[in-house]
Amino acid sequence: MAEATTGRRPGVRFMSRSRLTGLLTVATVIALWFLLTSVTGLVGEFRFPSPPDFLAAFARLASTGYAGGTLLEQALQSLRLVAIGFAAAIAVGVPLGFVMGYDRRAEAFFNPIFLVLRPIPPLAWIPLAIVWLGLGDASKVLVIFVAAFVPSVINTYTGVRNVQRTLIEAALVHGAGQGRLIREVYLPDAAPMIFTGLRLSLQASWTTLVAAELVGAFLGMGRVLSTAYRDINTAMILVSMVCIAVLGAITMMILARVERSVIRWRKT
Protein backbone atom coordinates (compact mmCIF):
# COMPACT_ATOMS: atom_id res chain seq x y z
CA MET A 1 0.00 0.00 0.00
CA ALA A 2 1.32 3.42 -0.91
CA GLU A 3 1.43 5.83 1.95
CA ALA A 4 -0.23 9.20 1.71
CA THR A 5 1.85 11.51 -0.44
CA THR A 6 4.23 13.54 1.64
CA GLY A 7 4.51 16.35 -0.89
CA ARG A 8 5.00 19.88 0.27
CA ARG A 9 1.86 21.35 1.71
CA PRO A 10 1.27 25.01 2.34
CA GLY A 11 2.40 25.93 5.81
CA VAL A 12 5.07 23.24 5.93
CA ARG A 13 8.56 24.66 6.05
CA PHE A 14 10.46 24.45 2.79
CA MET A 15 13.59 22.98 4.31
CA SER A 16 14.28 21.56 7.72
CA ARG A 17 17.10 22.95 9.83
CA SER A 18 19.19 19.76 9.68
CA ARG A 19 18.79 19.62 5.90
CA LEU A 20 20.08 23.16 5.64
CA THR A 21 23.05 22.38 7.86
CA GLY A 22 23.85 19.37 5.68
CA LEU A 23 23.80 21.46 2.51
CA LEU A 24 26.04 24.05 4.11
CA THR A 25 28.57 21.38 5.04
CA VAL A 26 28.65 20.05 1.46
CA ALA A 27 29.04 23.57 0.07
CA THR A 28 31.91 24.28 2.46
CA VAL A 29 33.73 21.08 1.51
CA ILE A 30 33.41 21.87 -2.21
CA ALA A 31 34.62 25.44 -1.67
CA LEU A 32 37.61 24.17 0.30
CA TRP A 33 38.33 21.60 -2.41
CA PHE A 34 38.41 24.37 -5.02
CA LEU A 35 40.61 26.48 -2.81
CA LEU A 36 43.20 23.77 -2.16
CA THR A 37 43.43 22.53 -5.77
CA SER A 38 42.40 24.88 -8.59
CA VAL A 39 42.83 28.22 -6.79
CA THR A 40 46.00 27.86 -4.72
CA GLY A 41 47.46 24.65 -6.12
CA LEU A 42 48.50 23.59 -2.63
CA VAL A 43 47.55 19.99 -3.45
CA GLY A 44 49.02 18.74 -6.72
CA GLU A 45 46.86 17.03 -9.33
CA PHE A 46 48.65 13.69 -8.94
CA ARG A 47 47.63 13.51 -5.35
CA PHE A 48 44.12 14.86 -5.59
CA PRO A 49 42.14 16.00 -8.63
CA SER A 50 40.66 19.48 -8.90
CA PRO A 51 36.91 19.81 -9.37
CA PRO A 52 37.22 20.42 -13.15
CA ASP A 53 39.41 17.29 -13.51
CA PHE A 54 36.87 15.36 -11.51
CA LEU A 55 34.01 16.50 -13.72
CA ALA A 56 36.01 15.71 -16.87
CA ALA A 57 36.73 12.18 -15.64
CA PHE A 58 33.09 11.75 -14.74
CA ALA A 59 31.99 12.94 -18.20
CA ARG A 60 34.42 10.52 -19.83
CA LEU A 61 33.17 7.56 -17.80
CA ALA A 62 29.56 8.49 -18.43
CA SER A 63 29.86 9.02 -22.22
CA THR A 64 32.72 7.11 -23.90
CA GLY A 65 33.32 4.80 -20.97
CA TYR A 66 36.38 3.53 -19.11
CA ALA A 67 37.77 0.13 -18.16
CA GLY A 68 35.56 -1.70 -20.63
CA GLY A 69 32.24 0.06 -20.24
CA THR A 70 30.29 3.25 -19.66
CA LEU A 71 29.23 4.36 -16.21
CA LEU A 72 25.77 2.93 -16.78
CA GLU A 73 27.14 -0.49 -17.80
CA GLN A 74 29.63 -0.59 -14.95
CA ALA A 75 27.08 0.53 -12.36
CA LEU A 76 24.38 -1.84 -13.58
CA GLN A 77 26.82 -4.74 -13.47
CA SER A 78 27.70 -4.00 -9.84
CA LEU A 79 24.09 -3.35 -8.88
CA ARG A 80 22.98 -6.58 -10.48
CA LEU A 81 25.53 -8.67 -8.59
CA VAL A 82 24.72 -6.96 -5.30
CA ALA A 83 21.01 -7.50 -5.89
CA ILE A 84 21.44 -11.20 -6.70
CA GLY A 85 23.90 -11.94 -3.88
CA PHE A 86 21.97 -9.92 -1.28
CA ALA A 87 18.60 -11.38 -2.29
CA ALA A 88 19.95 -14.93 -2.17
CA ALA A 89 21.62 -14.31 1.20
CA ILE A 90 18.51 -12.95 2.90
CA ALA A 91 16.22 -15.47 1.24
CA VAL A 92 18.20 -18.18 3.03
CA GLY A 93 19.49 -16.20 6.01
CA VAL A 94 16.27 -14.73 7.39
CA PRO A 95 14.32 -18.02 7.43
CA LEU A 96 17.32 -19.83 8.89
CA GLY A 97 17.75 -17.20 11.61
CA PHE A 98 14.05 -17.40 12.31
CA VAL A 99 14.06 -21.15 12.73
CA MET A 100 17.12 -20.94 14.98
CA GLY A 101 15.40 -18.40 17.21
CA TYR A 102 12.08 -20.22 17.23
CA ASP A 103 13.13 -23.80 17.73
CA ARG A 104 15.58 -25.01 20.36
CA ARG A 105 16.65 -28.05 18.36
CA ALA A 106 17.41 -25.97 15.26
CA GLU A 107 19.38 -23.60 17.46
CA ALA A 108 21.41 -26.45 18.93
CA PHE A 109 22.06 -27.84 15.46
CA PHE A 110 23.08 -24.67 13.59
CA ASN A 111 24.81 -22.65 16.28
CA PRO A 112 28.09 -24.64 16.25
CA ILE A 113 28.33 -24.19 12.49
CA PHE A 114 28.09 -20.45 12.96
CA LEU A 115 30.64 -20.39 15.74
CA VAL A 116 33.15 -21.82 13.25
CA LEU A 117 32.14 -19.77 10.18
CA ARG A 118 31.56 -16.40 11.84
CA PRO A 119 35.16 -15.40 12.62
CA ILE A 120 36.23 -15.84 8.97
CA PRO A 121 36.29 -12.36 7.42
CA PRO A 122 34.07 -12.38 4.31
CA LEU A 123 36.93 -11.04 2.19
CA ALA A 124 38.95 -14.13 3.02
CA TRP A 125 36.54 -16.10 0.85
CA ILE A 126 37.52 -14.20 -2.30
CA PRO A 127 40.52 -16.34 -3.33
CA LEU A 128 38.60 -19.56 -2.85
CA ALA A 129 35.62 -18.19 -4.78
CA ILE A 130 37.83 -17.17 -7.71
CA VAL A 131 39.65 -20.52 -7.72
CA TRP A 132 36.33 -22.32 -7.77
CA LEU A 133 34.31 -20.13 -10.06
CA GLY A 134 36.71 -17.90 -11.99
CA LEU A 135 36.60 -14.15 -12.48
CA GLY A 136 32.99 -14.02 -13.73
CA ASP A 137 29.76 -13.19 -11.99
CA ALA A 138 29.40 -16.47 -10.12
CA SER A 139 32.41 -15.96 -7.85
CA LYS A 140 31.25 -12.43 -6.93
CA VAL A 141 27.76 -13.60 -6.12
CA LEU A 142 29.20 -16.35 -3.93
CA VAL A 143 31.36 -13.90 -2.00
CA ILE A 144 28.46 -11.48 -1.52
CA PHE A 145 26.28 -14.35 -0.41
CA VAL A 146 28.75 -15.46 2.23
CA ALA A 147 29.26 -11.93 3.52
CA ALA A 148 25.59 -10.91 3.56
CA PHE A 149 24.34 -14.20 4.91
CA VAL A 150 25.86 -13.98 8.39
CA PRO A 151 24.41 -10.64 9.58
CA SER A 152 20.93 -11.50 8.35
CA VAL A 153 21.00 -14.85 10.16
CA ILE A 154 22.48 -13.53 13.40
CA ASN A 155 20.17 -10.52 13.71
CA THR A 156 17.02 -12.41 12.76
CA TYR A 157 17.98 -15.08 15.27
CA THR A 158 18.55 -12.51 18.02
CA GLY A 159 15.31 -10.70 17.19
CA VAL A 160 13.26 -13.89 17.34
CA ARG A 161 14.97 -15.07 20.53
CA ASN A 162 14.04 -11.81 22.21
CA VAL A 163 10.37 -11.72 21.26
CA GLN A 164 8.53 -10.55 24.35
CA ARG A 165 7.28 -13.47 26.41
CA THR A 166 4.15 -11.63 27.60
CA LEU A 167 3.04 -10.97 24.02
CA ILE A 168 3.44 -14.64 23.11
CA GLU A 169 1.37 -15.48 26.18
CA ALA A 170 -1.25 -12.86 25.30
CA ALA A 171 -1.61 -14.42 21.84
CA LEU A 172 -1.85 -17.96 23.23
CA VAL A 173 -4.53 -17.16 25.81
CA HIS A 174 -6.55 -15.49 23.08
CA GLY A 175 -6.50 -18.59 20.96
CA ALA A 176 -3.72 -17.96 18.44
CA GLY A 177 -2.35 -21.08 16.76
CA GLN A 178 1.22 -21.51 15.56
CA GLY A 179 0.61 -19.74 12.24
CA ARG A 180 -0.89 -16.62 13.77
CA LEU A 181 1.72 -16.67 16.51
CA ILE A 182 4.49 -16.53 13.92
CA ARG A 183 2.82 -14.02 11.60
CA GLU A 184 1.24 -11.73 14.16
CA VAL A 185 3.68 -11.86 17.08
CA TYR A 186 7.11 -13.26 16.24
CA LEU A 187 7.63 -11.56 12.88
CA PRO A 188 6.41 -8.08 13.85
CA ASP A 189 8.24 -8.10 17.17
CA ALA A 190 11.46 -9.27 15.51
CA ALA A 191 11.03 -6.98 12.49
CA PRO A 192 13.24 -4.12 13.72
CA MET A 193 16.11 -6.54 14.40
CA ILE A 194 15.54 -8.32 11.09
CA PHE A 195 15.85 -4.98 9.29
CA THR A 196 19.01 -4.18 11.22
CA GLY A 197 20.35 -7.45 9.86
CA LEU A 198 19.29 -6.55 6.33
CA ARG A 199 21.06 -3.19 6.56
CA LEU A 200 24.28 -4.83 7.72
CA SER A 201 23.90 -7.47 5.00
CA LEU A 202 23.49 -4.82 2.33
CA GLN A 203 26.54 -2.95 3.55
CA ALA A 204 28.55 -6.17 3.58
CA SER A 205 27.35 -6.90 0.03
CA TRP A 206 28.84 -3.67 -1.32
CA THR A 207 32.07 -4.00 0.63
CA THR A 208 32.76 -7.50 -0.57
CA LEU A 209 31.63 -6.88 -4.14
CA VAL A 210 34.01 -3.96 -4.59
CA ALA A 211 36.82 -5.94 -2.99
CA ALA A 212 36.14 -8.93 -5.22
CA GLU A 213 36.02 -6.74 -8.32
CA LEU A 214 39.29 -5.12 -7.29
CA VAL A 215 40.94 -8.54 -7.16
CA GLY A 216 39.69 -9.40 -10.62
CA ALA A 217 36.71 -8.65 -12.81
CA PHE A 218 35.78 -7.96 -16.42
CA LEU A 219 33.27 -5.23 -15.61
CA GLY A 220 31.96 -3.34 -12.59
CA MET A 221 32.72 -0.37 -10.36
CA GLY A 222 35.58 -2.18 -8.62
CA ARG A 223 37.12 -2.85 -12.02
CA VAL A 224 36.88 0.89 -12.83
CA LEU A 225 38.63 1.64 -9.54
CA SER A 226 41.45 -0.88 -10.08
CA THR A 227 41.99 0.27 -13.67
CA ALA A 228 42.15 3.90 -12.58
CA TYR A 229 44.67 2.85 -9.94
CA ARG A 230 46.87 1.15 -12.54
CA ASP A 231 46.62 4.24 -14.78
CA ILE A 232 47.40 6.45 -11.77
CA ASN A 233 44.32 8.44 -12.73
CA THR A 234 43.41 10.12 -9.44
CA ALA A 235 40.39 11.87 -10.96
CA MET A 236 38.95 8.56 -12.11
CA ILE A 237 39.76 6.94 -8.75
CA LEU A 238 37.75 9.63 -7.02
CA VAL A 239 34.92 9.36 -9.56
CA SER A 240 34.58 5.61 -9.01
CA MET A 241 34.72 6.02 -5.24
CA VAL A 242 31.95 8.62 -5.33
CA CYS A 243 29.87 6.47 -7.69
CA ILE A 244 30.19 3.45 -5.41
CA ALA A 245 29.15 5.60 -2.45
CA VAL A 246 26.13 6.92 -4.33
CA LEU A 247 25.07 3.45 -5.48
CA GLY A 248 25.40 2.13 -1.92
CA ALA A 249 23.42 5.05 -0.55
CA ILE A 250 20.62 4.56 -3.10
CA THR A 251 20.22 0.89 -2.19
CA MET A 252 20.27 1.74 1.54
CA MET A 253 17.57 4.34 0.95
CA ILE A 254 15.39 1.83 -0.87
CA LEU A 255 15.80 -0.58 2.05
CA ALA A 256 14.93 2.17 4.54
CA ARG A 257 11.75 2.91 2.59
CA VAL A 258 10.75 -0.73 2.64
CA GLU A 259 11.43 -0.79 6.39
CA ARG A 260 9.27 2.28 7.00
CA SER A 261 6.38 0.84 5.03
CA VAL A 262 6.60 -2.49 6.86
CA ILE A 263 7.08 -1.11 10.37
CA ARG A 264 4.35 1.50 10.54
CA TRP A 265 3.53 1.19 14.22
CA ARG A 266 6.81 2.55 15.53
CA LYS A 267 6.99 5.68 17.63
CA THR A 268 7.99 8.97 15.94
Next chain:
Amino acid sequence: MSEIVIDNVGKVFGEGGGRPFLAIDGVDLRVEDREVISVVGPSGCGKTTLMRMVAGLEHPTSGEVRVGGKRVTGPGPDRAVVFQQFALFPWKTVRENITFGMRSRGATKAERDAAVAHYLTLMKMEGTEDKYPHQLSGGMQQRVAIARSYATDPGVLLMDEPFGALDAQTRTIMQEELVRLTNDNPRTVMFITHSVEEAVYLADRVVVMARNPGRIREIIDVATTRKAEKWSEEPIDDVMEMPSFTHLRGQVWRLLREQMGSDI
Protein backbone atom coordinates in the same frame (compact mmCIF):
# COMPACT_ATOMS: atom_id res chain seq x y z
CA MET B 1 -19.45 -26.14 31.67
CA SER B 2 -16.43 -24.18 32.79
CA GLU B 3 -15.85 -24.92 36.44
CA ILE B 4 -12.29 -24.58 37.68
CA VAL B 5 -10.94 -27.27 39.98
CA ILE B 6 -7.62 -26.56 41.63
CA ASP B 7 -6.72 -29.91 43.13
CA ASN B 8 -4.03 -29.90 45.83
CA VAL B 9 -1.78 -27.74 43.68
CA GLY B 10 1.79 -26.86 44.62
CA LYS B 11 4.33 -24.81 42.71
CA VAL B 12 8.07 -24.74 43.25
CA PHE B 13 10.17 -22.26 41.25
CA GLY B 14 13.82 -22.78 40.38
CA GLU B 15 13.88 -26.53 40.79
CA GLY B 16 16.33 -26.93 37.91
CA GLY B 17 19.07 -24.67 39.25
CA GLY B 18 19.41 -22.23 42.10
CA ARG B 19 17.53 -22.44 45.35
CA PRO B 20 14.07 -23.99 45.00
CA PHE B 21 11.31 -21.68 46.17
CA LEU B 22 7.90 -22.90 47.28
CA ALA B 23 5.50 -20.33 45.81
CA ILE B 24 2.23 -22.24 46.22
CA ASP B 25 1.59 -25.00 48.71
CA GLY B 26 -1.36 -27.40 48.65
CA VAL B 27 -4.07 -25.14 47.27
CA ASP B 28 -7.53 -26.67 46.93
CA LEU B 29 -10.22 -24.54 45.33
CA ARG B 30 -13.31 -25.23 43.31
CA VAL B 31 -14.82 -22.35 41.33
CA GLU B 32 -18.27 -23.29 40.11
CA ASP B 33 -19.35 -22.77 36.55
CA ARG B 34 -20.39 -19.11 36.12
CA GLU B 35 -19.18 -18.21 39.55
CA VAL B 36 -17.14 -15.06 40.11
CA ILE B 37 -14.37 -15.28 42.67
CA SER B 38 -11.92 -12.61 43.65
CA VAL B 39 -8.51 -13.32 45.08
CA VAL B 40 -6.82 -11.00 47.58
CA GLY B 41 -3.65 -11.39 49.58
CA PRO B 42 -0.35 -9.70 50.39
CA SER B 43 1.98 -9.13 47.46
CA GLY B 44 4.10 -12.19 46.69
CA CYS B 45 1.58 -14.66 48.08
CA GLY B 46 1.22 -16.35 44.71
CA LYS B 47 -2.00 -14.86 43.29
CA THR B 48 -0.50 -14.37 39.83
CA THR B 49 1.17 -17.78 39.91
CA LEU B 50 -2.11 -19.48 40.81
CA MET B 51 -3.92 -17.70 38.00
CA ARG B 52 -1.18 -18.54 35.49
CA MET B 53 -1.55 -22.21 36.33
CA VAL B 54 -5.27 -21.98 35.55
CA ALA B 55 -4.39 -20.19 32.30
CA GLY B 56 -1.96 -22.98 31.41
CA LEU B 57 0.99 -20.58 31.27
CA GLU B 58 2.64 -22.24 34.25
CA HIS B 59 2.58 -25.90 35.23
CA PRO B 60 1.91 -27.10 38.78
CA THR B 61 4.76 -28.95 40.40
CA SER B 62 2.24 -31.13 42.22
CA GLY B 63 -1.50 -31.63 41.95
CA GLU B 64 -3.46 -30.54 38.91
CA VAL B 65 -5.86 -27.93 37.55
CA ARG B 66 -8.99 -28.97 35.67
CA VAL B 67 -11.28 -26.67 33.73
CA GLY B 68 -14.62 -28.08 32.56
CA GLY B 69 -13.44 -31.51 33.67
CA LYS B 70 -10.34 -31.41 31.48
CA ARG B 71 -6.85 -31.24 32.87
CA VAL B 72 -5.11 -27.98 31.94
CA THR B 73 -1.90 -28.63 30.02
CA GLY B 74 -1.53 -25.33 28.16
CA PRO B 75 -3.25 -22.08 27.25
CA GLY B 76 -6.45 -21.99 25.24
CA PRO B 77 -9.10 -19.50 24.13
CA ASP B 78 -11.57 -20.96 26.64
CA ARG B 79 -9.55 -19.12 29.32
CA ALA B 80 -8.77 -15.54 28.32
CA VAL B 81 -6.37 -13.57 30.51
CA VAL B 82 -6.27 -9.86 31.22
CA PHE B 83 -2.63 -9.32 32.13
CA GLN B 84 -1.43 -6.92 34.75
CA GLN B 85 0.97 -5.35 32.21
CA PHE B 86 -1.72 -5.03 29.48
CA ALA B 87 0.33 -7.03 26.92
CA LEU B 88 -1.23 -5.28 23.94
CA PHE B 89 0.33 -5.93 20.54
CA PRO B 90 2.22 -2.71 19.71
CA TRP B 91 1.94 -3.32 15.95
CA LYS B 92 -1.82 -3.71 16.04
CA THR B 93 -4.33 -0.91 16.14
CA VAL B 94 -6.95 -0.66 18.88
CA ARG B 95 -9.42 -2.37 16.55
CA GLU B 96 -7.02 -5.21 15.72
CA ASN B 97 -6.13 -5.70 19.38
CA ILE B 98 -9.74 -5.88 20.53
CA THR B 99 -10.69 -8.39 17.81
CA PHE B 100 -7.59 -10.59 18.17
CA GLY B 101 -9.33 -13.28 20.22
CA MET B 102 -12.57 -12.98 18.25
CA ARG B 103 -10.70 -13.93 15.11
CA SER B 104 -9.47 -17.11 16.83
CA ARG B 105 -13.05 -18.31 17.08
CA GLY B 106 -13.93 -17.18 13.56
CA ALA B 107 -16.12 -14.15 14.27
CA THR B 108 -17.37 -12.44 11.11
CA LYS B 109 -16.29 -8.95 10.09
CA ALA B 110 -19.72 -7.59 11.04
CA GLU B 111 -19.49 -9.16 14.51
CA ARG B 112 -16.02 -7.76 15.01
CA ASP B 113 -17.00 -4.26 13.92
CA ALA B 114 -19.99 -4.37 16.23
CA ALA B 115 -17.83 -5.46 19.17
CA VAL B 116 -15.25 -2.72 18.54
CA ALA B 117 -17.99 -0.08 18.38
CA HIS B 118 -19.64 -1.49 21.52
CA TYR B 119 -16.53 -1.54 23.68
CA LEU B 120 -15.14 1.78 22.50
CA THR B 121 -18.44 3.49 23.25
CA LEU B 122 -18.67 1.78 26.60
CA MET B 123 -15.14 2.80 27.57
CA LYS B 124 -15.55 6.34 26.22
CA MET B 125 -12.83 5.74 23.64
CA GLU B 126 -14.71 6.50 20.43
CA GLY B 127 -12.51 7.48 17.51
CA THR B 128 -9.44 5.59 18.71
CA GLU B 129 -9.97 2.41 16.67
CA ASP B 130 -7.09 3.10 14.31
CA LYS B 131 -4.61 4.28 16.92
CA TYR B 132 -1.64 2.21 18.03
CA PRO B 133 -1.18 1.38 21.73
CA HIS B 134 1.76 3.75 22.17
CA GLN B 135 -0.56 6.61 21.22
CA LEU B 136 -2.84 5.85 24.19
CA SER B 137 -2.56 6.60 27.90
CA GLY B 138 -1.90 3.74 30.32
CA GLY B 139 -5.53 3.69 31.43
CA MET B 140 -6.75 3.53 27.84
CA GLN B 141 -4.32 0.70 27.07
CA GLN B 142 -5.66 -1.26 29.99
CA ARG B 143 -9.23 -0.74 28.79
CA VAL B 144 -8.29 -2.08 25.37
CA ALA B 145 -6.68 -5.13 26.99
CA ILE B 146 -9.86 -5.74 28.97
CA ALA B 147 -12.01 -5.34 25.86
CA ARG B 148 -9.80 -7.84 24.02
CA SER B 149 -10.47 -10.49 26.66
CA TYR B 150 -14.19 -9.73 27.03
CA ALA B 151 -14.64 -9.82 23.26
CA THR B 152 -12.98 -13.22 23.05
CA ASP B 153 -16.03 -14.41 25.00
CA PRO B 154 -14.28 -17.20 26.90
CA GLY B 155 -15.90 -19.61 29.33
CA VAL B 156 -13.35 -18.55 31.91
CA LEU B 157 -12.11 -15.02 32.35
CA LEU B 158 -8.88 -14.62 34.33
CA MET B 159 -8.02 -11.10 35.41
CA ASP B 160 -4.83 -10.04 37.18
CA GLU B 161 -5.39 -6.66 38.88
CA PRO B 162 -7.01 -5.41 35.69
CA PHE B 163 -8.32 -2.11 37.00
CA GLY B 164 -5.12 -1.09 38.78
CA ALA B 165 -4.06 1.62 36.31
CA LEU B 166 -7.50 3.18 35.88
CA ASP B 167 -8.70 6.44 37.35
CA ALA B 168 -11.51 6.18 39.89
CA GLN B 169 -14.25 7.03 37.42
CA THR B 170 -13.22 4.61 34.68
CA ARG B 171 -12.60 2.02 37.33
CA THR B 172 -16.20 2.27 38.51
CA ILE B 173 -17.46 2.04 34.91
CA MET B 174 -15.38 -1.06 34.29
CA GLN B 175 -16.49 -2.68 37.55
CA GLU B 176 -20.13 -2.11 36.70
CA GLU B 177 -19.50 -3.37 33.19
CA LEU B 178 -17.94 -6.55 34.56
CA VAL B 179 -21.01 -7.11 36.74
CA ARG B 180 -23.29 -6.37 33.77
CA LEU B 181 -21.31 -8.71 31.51
CA THR B 182 -21.36 -11.54 33.99
CA ASN B 183 -25.11 -11.04 34.47
CA ASP B 184 -25.95 -10.87 30.75
CA ASN B 185 -23.58 -13.58 29.71
CA PRO B 186 -22.51 -15.45 32.81
CA ARG B 187 -19.08 -16.98 32.86
CA THR B 188 -16.56 -18.20 35.34
CA VAL B 189 -14.34 -15.36 36.55
CA MET B 190 -11.19 -15.37 38.63
CA PHE B 191 -10.37 -11.84 39.58
CA ILE B 192 -7.17 -10.81 41.35
CA THR B 193 -7.20 -7.43 43.06
CA HIS B 194 -5.57 -5.52 45.86
CA SER B 195 -8.73 -3.51 46.50
CA VAL B 196 -10.85 -5.09 49.23
CA GLU B 197 -13.92 -3.05 48.14
CA GLU B 198 -13.57 -4.29 44.61
CA ALA B 199 -13.10 -7.89 45.78
CA VAL B 200 -16.29 -7.81 47.85
CA TYR B 201 -18.34 -5.85 45.31
CA LEU B 202 -17.57 -8.06 42.31
CA ALA B 203 -17.31 -11.58 43.66
CA ASP B 204 -19.59 -14.36 44.77
CA ARG B 205 -16.77 -15.48 47.04
CA VAL B 206 -13.58 -13.77 48.15
CA VAL B 207 -10.51 -15.97 48.45
CA VAL B 208 -8.03 -14.56 50.95
CA MET B 209 -4.50 -15.88 50.53
CA ALA B 210 -1.50 -15.97 52.84
CA ARG B 211 2.17 -16.15 51.96
CA ASN B 212 5.32 -18.10 52.81
CA PRO B 213 4.27 -20.42 51.44
CA GLY B 214 1.40 -19.18 49.28
CA ARG B 215 -1.83 -20.80 50.42
CA ILE B 216 -5.52 -20.10 50.99
CA ARG B 217 -6.17 -18.46 54.35
CA GLU B 218 -9.95 -18.29 54.16
CA ILE B 219 -12.85 -18.14 51.71
CA ILE B 220 -15.64 -15.67 52.43
CA ASP B 221 -19.08 -16.05 50.92
CA VAL B 222 -20.60 -12.89 49.45
CA ALA B 223 -23.25 -14.24 47.09
CA THR B 224 -25.77 -15.05 49.82
CA THR B 225 -25.61 -11.55 51.24
CA ARG B 226 -25.67 -9.94 47.79
CA LYS B 227 -28.89 -11.77 46.89
CA ALA B 228 -30.54 -11.16 50.25
CA GLU B 229 -29.69 -7.45 50.26
CA LYS B 230 -30.36 -7.00 46.51
CA TRP B 231 -27.01 -5.30 45.80
CA SER B 232 -27.44 -5.62 42.08
CA GLU B 233 -30.41 -3.25 42.17
CA GLU B 234 -28.40 -0.41 43.71
CA PRO B 235 -25.65 1.79 42.24
CA ILE B 236 -22.14 0.81 43.23
CA ASP B 237 -21.59 3.78 45.57
CA ASP B 238 -24.73 3.01 47.57
CA VAL B 239 -23.84 -0.67 47.84
CA MET B 240 -20.49 0.22 49.33
CA GLU B 241 -22.21 2.10 52.14
CA MET B 242 -24.66 -0.65 53.05
CA PRO B 243 -24.02 -2.31 56.44
CA SER B 244 -24.05 -5.75 54.83
CA PHE B 245 -21.22 -4.61 52.54
CA THR B 246 -19.11 -2.90 55.18
CA HIS B 247 -19.45 -5.93 57.42
CA LEU B 248 -17.99 -8.26 54.77
CA ARG B 249 -15.34 -5.72 53.87
CA GLY B 250 -14.27 -5.57 57.52
CA GLN B 251 -14.05 -9.32 57.66
CA VAL B 252 -11.67 -9.45 54.65
CA TRP B 253 -9.68 -6.52 56.03
CA ARG B 254 -9.07 -8.23 59.37
CA LEU B 255 -7.77 -11.35 57.62
CA LEU B 256 -5.33 -9.26 55.62
CA ARG B 257 -4.21 -7.12 58.55
CA GLU B 258 -3.55 -10.18 60.65
CA GLN B 259 -0.95 -11.13 58.02
CA MET B 260 0.71 -7.74 57.98
CA GLY B 261 1.36 -8.35 61.68
CA SER B 262 2.96 -11.70 60.95
CA ASP B 263 5.40 -9.93 58.65
CA ILE B 264 7.50 -8.54 61.46
